[in-house]
Amino acid sequence: MNKRFKLRLGGLSIRASKRRVNLALKHYTEAKSALEQQRAEQLTLNKRIDNEINELQLRIEETHARIAQLEHQRLAAVASAAASASLPNAATPAAVAANQQAQPLRRMGDMLIDDGKITQDQLQTAIARQRRYGGRLGDILIDMGFIQPEDLNPYLGNQDKGRLGDILVSSGKITQEQLDKALAFQQKSGGLLGDVLLSLKMIEPGDLYRMIATQNNIGRIGQELSLDTPVRLPESVAREYEIVVIHQYVNRYLVAVSTPLSEEDASKIEALLQLPIEQVLATKDEMEYFWREVYGSEMLHESTRRLADEQPHNSAHTTFTRPQLGFTAVLGAVLVIGLIWSFWATLLIVNILIQLFYFTMSIFKFWIILLGSREGAQFRFTDEEIQAMDERELPIYTILVPMYKEAQVIPQLLTNLENLDYPKAKLDVRLLIEEDDTETRELLQSMDLPFYYTILVVPDSLPKTKPKACNYGLIRARGEYVVIYDAEDRPDPDQLKKVIATFRKCPEEFACIQAKLNYFNSTQNWLTRWFTQEYSMWFELLLPGIMRLDVPIPLGGTSNHFKLSVLKELNAWDPYNVTEDADLGIRLYKHGYKTAIVDSRTWEEANSRVGNWIRQRSRWIKGYMQTWLVHMRNPFKLWREIGAKGFMGFQVMILATPLLPLLNPFFWVMMILWFGWHFDFIPRFFPGTIYYLASVELYAGNFLFIFSNVAGVYWVIHELEQKRQQVFSYSLVRYALLTPIYWVMMSIAAVKAAWQLITKPFYWEKTVHGLHAPEEAELAELTGLPAEDSLIHQPGGKPGTPSM
Amino acid sequence: MRTRRSLVGYRAKEVSRYVHLLETAQESLQSLLEKEEAEFKQIYEEKWEHSLALREQLKSLLQQERQLAGEAGS
Numbered sequence: 001m002n003k004r005f006k007l008r009l010g011g012l013s014i015r016a017s018k019r020r021v022n023l024a025l026k027h028y029t030e031a032k033s034a035l036e037q038q039r040a041e042q043l044t045l046n047k048r049i050d051n052e053i054n055e056l057q058l059r060i061e062e063t064h065a066r067i068a069q070l071e072h073q074r075l076a077a078v079a080s081a082a083a084s085a086s087l088p089n090a091a092t093p094a095a096v097a098a099n100q101q102a103q104p105l106r107r108m109g110d111m112l113i114d115d116g117k118i119t120q121d122q123l124q125t126a127i128a129r130q131r132r133y134g135g136r137l138g139d140i141l142i143d144m145g146f147i148q149p150e151d152l153n154p155y156l157g158n159q160d161k162g163r164l165g166d167i168l169v170s171s172g173k174i175t176q177e178q179l180d181k182a183l184a185f186q187q188k189s190g191g192l193l194g195d196v197l198l199s200l201k202m203i204e205p206g207d208l209y210r211m212i213a214t215q216n217n218i219g220r221i222g223q224e225l226s227l228d229t230p231v232r233l234p235e236s237v238a239r240e241y242e243i244v245v246i247h248q249y250v251n252r253y254l255v256a257v258s259t260p261l262s263e264e265d266a267s268k269i270e271a272l273l274q275l276p277i278e279q280v281l282a283t284k285d286e287m288e289y290f291w292r293e294v295y296g297s298e299m300l301h302e303s304t305r306r307l308a309d310e311q312p313h314n315s316a317h318t319t320f321t322r323p324q325l326g327f328t329a330v331l332g333a334v335l336v337i338g339l340i341w342s343f344w345a346t347l348l349i350v351n352i353l354i355q356l357f358y359f360t361m362s363i364f365k366f367w368i369i370l371l372g373s374r375e376g377a378q379f380r381f382t383d384e385e386i387q388a389m390d391e392r393e394l395p396i397y398t399i400l401v402p403m404y405k406e407a408q409v410i411p412q413l414l415t416n417l418e419n420l421d422y423p424k425a426k427l428d429v430r431l432l433i434e435e436d437d438t439e440t441r442e443l444l445q446s447m448d449l450p451f452y453y454t455i456l457v458v459p460d461s462l463p464k465t466k467p468k469a470c471n472y473g474l475i476r477a478r479g480e481y482v483v484i485y486d487a488e489d490r491p492d493p494d495q496l497k498k499v500i501a502t503f504r505k506c507p508e509e510f511a512c513i514q515a516k517l518n519y520f521n522s523t524q525n526w527l528t529r530w531f532t533q534e535y536s537m538w539f540e541l542l543l544p545g546i547m548r549l550d551v552p553i554p555l556g557g558t559s560n561h562f563k564l565s566v567l568k569e570l571n572a573w574d575p576y577n578v579t580e581d582a583d584l585g586i587r588l589y590k591h592g593y594k595t596a597i598v599d600s601r602t603w604e605e606a607n608s609r610v611g612n613w614i615r616q617r618s619r620w621i622k623g624y625m626q627t628w629l630v631h632m633r634n635p636f637k638l639w640r641e642i643g644a645k646g647f648m649g650f651q652v653m654i655l656a657t658p659l660l661p662l663l664n665p666f667f668w669v670m671m672i673l674w675f676g677w678h679f680d681f682i683p684r685f686f687p688g689t690i691y692y693l694a695s696v697e698l699y700a701g702n703f704l705f706i707f708s709n710v711a712g713v714y715w716v717i718h719e720l721e722q723k724r725q726q727v728f729s730y731s732l733v734r735y736a737l738l739t740p741i742y743w744v745m746m747s748i749a750a751v752k753a754a755w756q757l758i759t760k761p762f763y764w765e766k767t768v769h770g771l772h773a774p775e776e777a778e779l780a781e782l783t784g785l786p787a788e789d790s791l792i793h794q795p796g797g798k799p800g801t802p803s804m
Numbered sequence: 805m806r807t808r809r810s811l812v813g814y815r816a817k818e819v820s821r822y823v824h825l826l827e828t829a830q831e832s833l834q835s836l837l838e839k840e841e842a843e844f845k846q847i848y849e850e851k852w853e854h855s856l857a858l859r860e861q862l863k864s865l866l867q868q869e870r871q872l873a874g875e876a877g878s
């Protein structure tokens with residue numbers, strides 16, 4: 001009940017009043033929805049009858065034109081006959097018959113003309129319709145009234161077309177050798193024969209689908225891909241059956257399908273549309289086009305609003321809730337009153353709380369790192385185990401690649417994806433391009449990409465974030481599993497197989513597998529060295545430790561592999577959160593799902609410029625702040641949902657990450673003031689025990705933080721040495737001594753993040769990629785391929801473009 | 805309809821006024837629904853008649869075309 005009533009003594013009983021109002025409200029709502037439903041039905045009927053009238057009028061006009069043409073021809077024939085009465089007849093009936101015999105494979109349309117069943121103009125009219133919308137020529141001729149079904153039947157070939165491979169060979173689309181090769185591939189890796197043929201580039205999608213249509217006695221989509229639909233099926237129905245209504249002929253709807261519908265499904269659709277349907281087969285890309293044209297607004301809404309609408313409590317759409325603002329105001333007021341009442345005592349209390357926070361966070365973090373260094377903290381597989389996997393049992397795998405103005409890394413991206421050791425017929429690669437990124441789009445469209453790539457243009461709308469693009473790409477994803485890679489990512493070739501092996505090994509509740517990220521340009525400069533140390537610690541020790549401890553895992557930005565069904569169940573990524581990955585890790589945990597770490601790496605490009613690095617880091621820190629604020633809207637509820645251990649882990653990972661860099665500068669300044677000038681007020685902050693606690697944090701804490709970075713790098717070097725892949729140099733270690741400079745940069749980024757959280761919470765700070773041009777030898781080292789075979793040659797043009 | 809009273813409750817006038825407002829709105833929606841239904845029926849029937857006429861016209865034109873084509877063929 002929205003209406004609020006004033007209270008009074010001796011008033012109407014609240015419960016009874018509500019019952020009465022609710023009843024009236026129910027009747028009102030029912031009447032309103034009945035009216036809306038009636039209007040929607042009337043609109044559909046109106047559109048349908050208007051469309052029918054338009055179609056009939058068009059046909060009448062066309063018929064008039066054909067009649068005029070016939071009359072014109074008749075008059076011309078009469079005149080011509082009179083003029084050439086004396087000339088010998090060049091084409092005798094015998095010559096016509098001989099000519100017909102010389103063309104043994106005559107098409108149905110020609111035969112119908114020859115037999116006087118239809119005219120040439122009628123055939124052309126029907127062909128024009130077919131070219132525009134698609135469908136079988138015979139059906140169009142019948143629908144247009146040019147021929148009766150019983151007159152057409154003798155011209156129809158054998159309805160039983162046989163196997164697809166045989167049809168393709170007999171029609172000359174592929175050779176018998178190609179078919180044998182494709183069948184051998186299918187025998188080894190499974191999948192549909194058509195997909196195998198396309199993955200081997202033995203046939204064009206259009207030709208294949210024409211043959212599949214013939215095999216199933218249905219038509220193909222029109223060449224012009226025209227869309228002129230009077231009705232739209234509800235998006236949920238269209239998605240369930242994978243169909244789009246594209247046109248209405250007078251007596252039936254033309255429905256684009258990517259696989260022929262069963263008779264039962266076709267009947268259901270006909271019942272829903274209240275008209276017969278004719279199926280026309282569309283390729284994957286054609287379906288994507290229709291889908292975007294017809295359901296574009298729904299897709300956009302789903303990718304931006306679904307989480308906020310269905311689970312507002314989990315969405316960062318609202319940055320600060322009223323209770324949070326109220327609590328902050330109260331806390332601020334208490335602090336101000338405390339400072340007025342007793343300035344030094346208040347600051348001392350604040351300092352004690354901060355020191356305890358530092359101490360607890362440090363201990364917890366090191367405990368996690370110790371756990372992460374133990375055996376079994378990550379899932380490991382030998383090369384033999386991966387090679388022994390039966391490819392026929394591998395499912396379809398969706399790869400989402402969000403991009404923004406990264407045209408220069410596309411050749412590299414394609415090479416990296418092609419290097420994946422996974423049956424290509426079972427890949428569903430979705431390249432997500434922003435609408436205003438014409439350079440990338442044009443480049444991709446100009447390339448002859450294999451069939452398993454889909455270029456999706458994400459409509460321009462706010463928020464313009466990577467999670468929105470991923471949500472958009474996920475809507476029609478075909479895979480059982482889904483992974484995100486950035487455009488510059490170089491995943492280990494066996495990563496997908498290792499992930500599937502991990503999923504198979506894990507209990508059902510494991511819904512996400514995180515691969516380890518690291519940097520291929522670690523030696524580029526000091527910044528990339530520090531960044532590599534940090535990432536090595538984070539992905540090699542910290543995240544495996546979190547997995548072992550079973551607390552929420554803030555996922556890394558890429559190379560997180562999900563069960564697609566679970567991802568959809570959770571409404572996927574939050575488009576308003578700028579670290580949607582970390583947030584999703586928390587939501588997975590809240591819903592009882594778990595995440596594991598697999599021993600497989602994805603090599604990325606470390607930011608090598610300070611300004612660029614600060615932009616990226618400020619986004620990450622802002623995202624952690626958003627994530628903390630979202631899930632701490634009701635701390636008691638969060639505690640109940642994830643338990644004490646999970647709650648503690650959440651604070652260590654999500655609160656400490658942005659808070660410590662914000663607090664650090666205050667203590668650094670105090671330290672400088674003390675060691676430089678021995679200011680008298682500083683000892684007042686650190687009386688007795690607090691001094692010792694802070695000293696432990698200063699000396700032991702800083703040492704351990706640096707040591708953990710060193711340990712992380714050593715860990716990677718050791719593992720890669722065992723795999724005979726020497727990527728990192730031991731010299732990387734000595735730069736750890738200068739890590740405090742890196743922490744200063746982190747604090748600068750944290751201050752920027754805090755400011756942006758208030759001013760521009762959803763703003764996505766773009767990161768420039770492509771600043772590092774890898775040497776061929778370096779790439780060869782990473783991939784294990786000889787230099788000349790390895791990956792790519794960096795294209796020319798300006799290096800570095802912003803990325804998501 | 806009488807509603808029970810309690811020690812502390814809503815003001816009767818406000819509740820009645822709100823319920824009356826909802827009932828009036830519901831009635832007006834109902835009458836709008838019936839009106840629109842009748843109007844649509846009439847418009848749709850006209851369009852249907854028009855469609856039938858067009859079908860007949862097309863049919864006879866196709867017949868004429870067939871006849872002309874037959875004559876040209878012979």
